[in-house]
Amino acid sequence: MGGDFHWVATEPSGAGRDILPADAVLFGNGRQALYAVLMEGRRRFGWRVCHLPAYICQSVVQAARAADMECRYYRALPAADESPDWPPFQSRHEVLLSANVLGFSGLDLVPPDWPNENRIEDHTHDPWSRAACESRAGYCLVSLRKTLPTPDGGAAWSPLGLPCPSPEALIPGHAAAGQEKLAAMLLKRHYLSGMAVEKEEFRAWQIQSEAAMSIQPTSRPLPVTASMLPHLPWRRWRVERARNAEYLTDRLLGSLTAPALEPDRREVLPPPTPRRFPEQCPFAVVLLCRNRRERDRLREALIQRRVYPPIFWPLPEEAARRHPEAADFAARMLALPCDFRYTPEDLEEAAEVIREFFQTEAG
Amino acid sequence: MGGDFHWVATEPSGAGRDILPADAVLFGNGRQALYAVLMEGRRRFGWRVCHLPAYICQSVVQAARAADMECRYYRALPAADESPDWPPFQSRHEVLLSANVLGFSGLDLVPPDWPNENRIEDHTHDPWSRAACESRAGYCLVSLRKTLPTPDGGAAWSPLGLPCPSPEALIPGHAAAGQEKLAAMLLKRHYLSGMAVEKEEFRAWQIQSEAAMSIQPTSRPLPVTASMLPHLPWRRWRVERARNAEYLTDRLLGSLTAPALEPDRREVLPPPTPRRFPEQCPFAVVLLCRNRRERDRLREALIQRRVYPPIFWPLPEEAARRHPEAADFAARMLALPCDFRYTPEDLEEAAEVIREFFQTEAG
Structure with missing residues (x-):
């Protein structure tokens, strides 16, 4: 039990038709989606400061830093008896990222004093929650490979209808990382089905490919990922x-x-x-x-x-x-x-x- | 119709148990297998000259050149009314490669005057012919991805029991080429099953990965290939x-x-x-x-x-x-x-x- 997804053969079914909002833009991964949104906000709205939950994946922090944001952290734990310790909204140059960490948060995602257009929500851990579906945040984003057996992929969309950035092409460096991950997933499938595979082989590839997942330049996801999404149940x-x-x-x-x-x-x-x-x-x-x-x-x-x-x-x-x-x-x-x-x-x-x-x- | 194989999901079956002779050594591809055999022959038997059919894949010629062989060519066509125009055997420093081109040749593969230990047979186009199974050549070799839906893989063995070289590891450059090919095969599968895939995407990957298939350093094949072989029908x-x-x-x-x-x-x-x-x-x-x-x-x-x-x-x-x-x-x-x-x-x-x-x- 545990570990990255193995490859799951996908047949055309249409079962994933509404897997993402119609206006969602695909990226190579979630951190690229966040980076692109922050760069868009910097250019369009003058964002300079990004408030982040202190308890969060470090690739999220790295993406904010790559977008040259001044990072500030607020207390937010996925514990039952805790509400986030929201920072006050002070200026239009600030943006607040909230995250449905481990899929436990509900309306807690929405800080009361922040204008929606200065908010980003990370719905990676449950892209289909009510909070995600009814979000009014400026931007929402997800990393896909955490909940779905895709080798890569992230998405961003704007419930408010703000302009959403879009990657121009599949970047070779990202393609190589994704292909390695895909090979690891297939090998894990062979391993699980009882074929002669050393676990170390796909583990090494998983780790290498995760390390090679970059923030920029932003890339389209592998076409394998894009093509399977509308068919994932x-x-x-x-x-x-x-x-x-x-x-x-x-x-x-x-x-x-x-x-x-x-x-x-x-x-x-x-x-x-x-x-x-x-x-x-x-x-x-x-x-x-x-x-x-x-x-x-x-x-x-x-x-x-x-x-x-x-x-x-x-x-x-x-x-x-x-x-x-x-x-x-x-x-x-x-x-x-x-x-x-x-x-x-x-x-x-x-x-x-x-x-x-x-x-x-x-x- | 045509083109490289798409990915075919393999379930454990044992149907491929004797897909290769028990003593066959796996390589990243067929040209690596030939290169390794020629280098072995150079070191052990003093091979310096390699006779090749004039009508042959250029990667075969490149592998012989990479092994620093003096290449000579003889006439051999897969036409019905032709026997190969075998060169005479002159010296222990010469080796002759014959190939079952397009799977049409039978006993024609064996030049009458050549000692078996100075012969290599390429059975890529039909690894399971009687000529392959009953071969007495010093070495036999195949490229696997021409007849099987594997992303890479070649093999060499010695029907005579001569020492067979063996690659030490999976080389990163080869792994990257193989992973790209694998991604192309999966994408082609999605394409054929009716998912939204641009043909150009997997075609470009197929071409790039074939171009990246190198002769040396010799490499093990992708573990995906090695693990699926014993199960291919x-x-x-x-x-x-x-x-x-x-x-x-x-x-x-x-x-x-x-x-x-x-x-x-x-x-x-x-x-x-x-x-x-x-x-x-x-x-x-x-x-x-x-x-x-x-x-x-x-x-x-x-x-x-x-x-x-x-x-x-x-x-x-x-x-x-x-x-x-x-x-x-x-x-x-x-x-x-x-x-x-x-x-x-x-x-x-x-x-x-x-x-x-x-x-x-x-x-």
């Missing part, structure tokens, strides 16, 4: 993700509330009630451990049973100092993937490893 | 190719022997009798036109009906001057693909275009 996949998340959350809560344990410092996110689908759909189930050490040992136990939970997001030292709450969340969290690839049996197996781990802890 | 595909060739040959002979035409200068190869399968299986059906002009006009007519027959092999000017018979064959030939991708209906359509063309010619 995203609705069904999203239902499966929501169902899997609910199932896994239930199983994990059982482990954490066993009397011998200390549930007060452990947490499973999102909380199982109220039912939020289809308004929201978790990107993954998050397990918050008591501390980094426990998390790391649990991760090791999971990896030994071939469950590979990603960690969102290791922060650079300076960011961690400025925002200890974000660093603490990143240090204690494990993301348990629950997308359409997994059956209840797969999830049960992961839950069982976690249950055993905590029982041993308590013993 | 080559036996079934070969039967289909033979059946298709027979079907198409029959249809074309009808066109050429119509009384109003001038059949004496036109020819269809291989001749339909005697039945040679499974000893041999044509790589393609060859139509020999009266002259280059007729061939080029017929090709144009086929392309307009979306049949893309390759031409084997345009010769460099110097080679054409030295071997006018090879140049004449190359100028008059069209290869009509007949592999497992095509149904009788596809072949009928191509035959119909050709019939119409010759009727108009005669009118």
Whole structure:
């Protein structure tokens, strides 16, 4: 369980017709989409300062820096009891990026005092939430390969009808990175189907291709990605993700509330009630451990049973100092993937490893 | 019809278990396999001169030159009434490459006076012929992507048990070329399945990746290729190719022997009798036109009906001057693909275009 998507053969179906808003512009990846939007805002609206959540993927920060923005950070955690600590709106030269991190946020995405045209929303973790569909932000953007089995691809659109930038061509450097990712996905498929493949081979390609995903020049995505999008059954996949998340959350809560344990410092996110689908759909189930050490040992136990939970997001030292709450969340969290690839049996197996781990802890 | 293979999803089946001899060594492509064998022969046996058929793919010649061989050429055409004009064996420092060009040759591959250890056989166009299976040559080699839907791959083995060279690693340059080819194959699959793909996109990648296929350093093939080989149903595909060739040959002979035409200068190869399968299986059906002009006009007519027959092999000017018979064959030939991708209906359509063309010619 876990890790990047393998290749999923796509047949023409039309099931993905409305996978993105009609006016969405495709990019090579999400960071390119953000970079292009910020450059557009700089040129058209004089944006100079970008407010970002402190707890965010560093490629988002790098894209803002590449667009020569002065970056400021605000507190925003995907925890149940937290609302973002919105910065006040001060000037037309400022833009605020909010993100539906892990698919847990709802109307929380909208800071009350900010003009819509000075807002960007990142819907990568649930491109089909109500917040995304009903957004009134100046711009919305997504990275596609986080929720869909595409080798690359990002998109930007403007719910407000602002002019949306567009990449001119498929850039050779981006094409090479995307082709490497595609080869890794196919190889992973062969591996999973039982053919003679060394896992290290596709892992190395995955890592290399991710490292080669650049911010600029902005590029069109691989034509393979563009052509498959209108045929991907995203609705069904999203239902499966929501169902899997609910199932896994239930199983994990059982482990954490066993009397011998200390549930007060452990947490499973999102909380199982109220039912939020289809308004929201978790990107993954998050397990918050008591501390980094426990998390790391649990991760090791999971990896030994071939469950590979990603960690969102290791922060650079300076960011961690400025925002200890974000660093603490990143240090204690494990993301348990629950997308359409997994059956209840797969999830049960992961839950069982976690249950055993905590029982041993308590013993 | 025609052109490079699209991607064919491979499921584990074991159908390709004996797709190559057990001791075959995989390379990035066929020219690397030849280069490696020649370098091995140079080092071990003192090979300095390589005799090559004058009518051959130029990448074969380039591989021999890259191995610093003095290249000499002998007459050998895949025509029905021709035996190769074998050079005499003169010295242990010479090696002779024979090739089962277009899959038409049988025992013709073996020059009577040459010691086996000074012979290399190229079985690219029919790796599973009796001549290949029963070969006693020092080395045999194949390029895989000509008969199989793999993005890359070549192989060498020694029926005599001579030491066979082996590439040490997957070379990054080769990996990039192979990944580009793989992306082109997937895109072609999307195109054929009716998704929104511009043909120019995968065509450009096919051409670029072929141009990037290098001779040295020798490389392992993509792991995708190595892992799929043991599962490719080559036996079934070969039967289909033979059946298709027979079907198409029959249809074309009808066109050429119509009384109003001038059949004496036109020819269809291989001749339909005697039945040679499974000893041999044509790589393609060859139509020999009266002259280059007729061939080029017929090709144009086929392309307009979306049949893309390759031409084997345009010769460099110097080679054409030295071997006018090879140049004449190359100028008059069209290869009509007949592999497992095509149904009788596809072949009928191509035959119909050709019939119409010759009727108009005669009118």
